[in-house]
Structure formats: C-alpha cells, structure tokens
Amino acid sequence: MIEARGLSKRFHDKKRGEIRAVDNVSFRCEPGRIYGLLGANGAGKTTTLRILATILEPTDGTALVCGHDVVEQPEKVRANVGFLSTATALYPRLTAQELVEYFGRLNRLDEATLKKRIDDIFSRLDMNGFRDRRCDKLSTGMKQKTSIARTLVHDPPVMIFDEPTLGLDIMTARTITTFIRECRDRGKTVIFSTHIMSEVEKLCDVIGIIHDGKLLTEGTLAHLRERYAEQDLEEIFVKIVAPLQARTDA
C-alpha cells in the first residue's frame, strides 16, 4: 500500500528561482492494483516516484509505504520497495548473478535464502544462459531482465516503475509490461509512470494525471472516459492539460 499525503518538492534553480516540481500531491495505491501516473516530460512524475522510493526527501507532506513513513523510516521503506527505471543502470564489471546477489545482501537476505531466490528468479526470467556474464557484455534485453531480477530479489510488496520502457525496443518493452502485470497478479502494490497512453490503457487500474507538479485528476479509465466524455485517453489527457498549458505559455 502507498499513501501520498500532500507531497511537495521544491528545488532552487539559479536562473529560474524556486521550482515546484511536486505540488501538494495526494493519492493511494492499493495492493493488487496498478496505479499509472500519466504526465508529460517535466510534469513531476519522476520526482514523485523518487520521493516514494526515498531517493529524494519531500519539502512538505509525506507518504506511507507499507505503513512506513518515507521521511522518518526511509531504510524500512526501501526494504519494502523495488524501484526500476531506465535510469537505474547496472554495474558494468559485475556479472548478472553478482549484481543480483549484491542487492540481495544489501536487503539483508541470508545466503541460503538468497541462493534459492536467485535460482528461482533466474529460471523464471530465463536468465541462466547469461548469469555469469558481465553486465557490460549483456544485450539491452538481458540488462532489463537483470534489472528486474534486482528489484525482485528481496520480494518487495511495493513496486515503483519510473518510465521503465523509455527508449526500449518493442520486445524488451514487452518483457517489462508482462513483468508489471505479473507483479499485480502476485498482489503487489504497483505504481507506474509513463507518458505513453497505450501502456496506461493496457496496464493501469487507476490513472492519475499529473501536470506542472499537480495531480489534476485520478480514477479508473472508465471513470475518466465518463467524466470527460471521451473514449480516447489521449483526448482526455489533452482536454485536461491543454488549458493549463496554454495558461502557462501565456
């Protein structure tokens, strides 16, 4: 379970002054459901997810992840979270197995459990053929599988995906979307950010539209279609964001 309560994050930029990257954002993500955070580039998706993963600290507000406060108990939060984004790269000089072992140990798994987990995950993701190959020698698909194994090794109840398919080819992206679905089917709480409408339509149970740091609306796809009298998600998105964008540009 994730519960964001009035999350805000302000940055100071020398040229632009104070920037409100996230502005009083509140939402809930339930176990066994995928929450899709939809927004354009710079909308505040990554900052929100980084706060939930405790990589960044909120300026105001807080969030509870599995009952742990992101400000007060960041290490406990991280122990319950699997975080994956296109920016979360792999250590080039470690093998796929060594990398997953490293993160398993950081998550305080004992050696016997770690070995069992790794064998299980590597078989499930069909990774045994390259488990002893160094990460800098892996193909993009193999790297993504290794990243998935890294996020799964401690079997976290919450999964955070920040634009995980960005820049990936169709087959590798498919591996990721299948994996996200599997996480939901296993009862995990999943939050997922993207600006690709088709991914949201296919995957998400609840959609939150974020723009300029503010959560503008949220609901199931059916609710949004009904509320905005549009079938196409892209049209719904434009209907919500365009007036605000025009005001900002003016």
Add this chain to the structure above:
Amino acid sequence: MARNAIGIVYRKEFTEWVRDRRTLISTVLVPLFFFPIIMVGFTALAVVMVGKAKEETPKIMILGGEDSPQVLSGLRKVKSLEIAPYRANWKEQISEKEIRAAVEIPPGFQAALENGEAKIVKIYYYEGEMKSSFGVDRIEKFLKDYRDQVVKERLAAKSVPTSVLTPFEIRQENVAPPEKVSGATVGGFIGYMVVLLCMTGAMYPAIELTAGEKERGTMETILSSPISRMNLVLGKFLLVLSAALATAALSVMSMGISFLLLRRFNMSSGRGDAAALLLQLGPKAVASIFLMALPMAVLFSAVLMTIALFAKSHKEAQSYLTPMTFLVVIPAVASLLPGVELTPKLALIPILNTSLVCKEIMTGTYHWNSIAWIFGSTCVYAAVALFVAFKTFQRESVLFRS
C-alpha cells in the same frame, strides 16, 4: 549490521576495482615500475653515457703559441688529447661539436714566464656539454702541472723549499653515518613521492565511485536499496583509502628494491659513491612512513571523493581534481627545498608536515613529539574531510545535479 553493510559495499567495490584495467595501471603498475625505471634505468643509462664520454679522446685546437714551443710540445704530448689543426672558424667548430675546446696561448707567453710576468691562458669551451668539459679538464690538468713545475723551478732557483706554499693542510671529514647522509640527500624525495602516489592512487577510484557512478546511472540504483547513505559512503571511502594505501605501500616497496638494485649496480660498476645510497629503508622506517601516510591517505580519499561527487561525469571530475594535484605538489615540493626543516608551525601544514617527517625518518631521526603532533593534526583534518564527504552525500542537489 552496519559493519556488515559497509563490508558488502566494500567487497562489491573491490571486485569491480580489481576488474578494471585502468586501476591495475594507476595503482599497481605505476608505483611498482616507476621507481626502478626512473632510478635504476636512468642511473644505468647515465653511467653508460658518462663512461662513453670519458673513453673518447677530446679533440682540441691550439690558438697561437708559435713563440712558446715548450708549451706547444707539452700539449701535443698529452695522450688523452687530440690536437686539431688550426682553423679560423674554431668558435663555430666548438658550437658544432667538431672540436671540444680550444686553448689560447698568448703571444710571448714563454718569454713572459722566463721574465716572471703573469699572462693569461684562455680555454674556450661549450658550457653544459659533458664532452667539452672533459676536454677542458684535461687541458687544465696539463696547464696546472706545467704551472706547478714552473713554480718548483723558481723556488729551487731561489733555494726556497716548496713547503712554503702550503703552511698547513685542510681536510673535511664527515661524521654522520652514510645512512643519514643519503637520507638527507634523497629522503625528502621519498616523502614527496609517497605523498604524490598516495594521491594519484586515490584519485581514479574516487572519481569512479562517485562521478563515475552518476555518469553510468548506477547512483539511483544503489540509492534505491535499503543501505544507509553513511554506510554507503563508508564502504566506498574504504575502497578509495585501500587504493591510496596500496599505491603508497607498493611505491615504498618498489623504492626499497630500486635503491638495493642501484647500490648493487654501483658496486658492480666500481663507482665509489655506493655508500651514498645506503638508505635506511628498514622495517622501522617503512612502518613509520606508512603510519604517517595513513591519516594523509584518509584526508586525500575523503577530499577527492567529496570534490568528485560534485561532477556529473568522469571528465568533469578530472577537470576538478587536476588543480588539486598542484595544491598537493606545492607543499610536497616545498619540503624538498634546502633549509626547510620541521618546526612546530610547519607541523600543522598538511602534506608539508608529512613530507618533512618522512624526510626525517629517512635520516633515522625520530622526534616523537613532532610525529605525534603531525599524526594528530592530520587525523583531525582527515576527520573533518570525512565528515564533509558524509554531508555531501546527503545533498540531493549534489547527487542529482543536472
């Protein structure tokens, strides 16, 4: 658990470190082979070059002297000199190294000698050119012997004993043991090299583990794991420190071997100054230098990591850290200057103090008060630097600078 987490990070960083070819070069190969190549290689080369130059019979030219046949025939009889026929362009010939020197016998030289008048004999040469100076040495030796002979004849003619010229003798005698003499000569250089290599050993891993991690995109990966930032910094810091100490240890070891080889080379080549290289690199000196290098290595590791963390890429980090090399080299070089000795004030200046104390240790001098003072002050600087490194790792604006 904290110790375990630090150990996990350290082991992982160590694994990556030993698999990096660049590490092997900067931490192992450079300190291991730098000294033998520089010291033994260059000394051997210099000995060979000097030997060859000495074997050569310098070709010289005599200017004038037609009315002084005694000097001319004496010069022509010197076996270690080859006399070239006179040419008007003798200056050019010296510059072009066709002849090594020229000696000018003034007109009426012999007659002036007989009349007791003083004349000046000039030797023309190429300054800084070794073979030219060997030619000058041989001409000078002939002329001095000739002058001594003239003096003896004059004294004998007046029945005065030659001892009147030397009423007493002066002799210098060194009382310092040869180890201390050589320590004072090259000890400062060892301190300088330990300081410099300690820093170069720490530099590459400090960049790799901070800016390198940001550039590769693994910073976000590691920050999403449950390890605390303090443990993460400590794990990384210990690896950088290990690299700095490994470089320092290998360089000290390599220096010891180099001096040993050099001494053997000198002895086998029959050079008389072998004792000058009798360096005190016994276990006590090595342990003391290593002990003094320890807080300095902590200081370097923490400072380099902190600075490199501000950079977004390897290249940017290198541009930040290159000026650091000058900051380190200046006090280290200052310790080599003649007359710079360890004083209570200088004992507080980081790097300079360690270089100076290493110099003292090399001469076999152990001022325990100064050693304790330097060790303590460097430890304080190192602790402050480490604290700043921790604080920097907490700053989002540094970790996610874009």
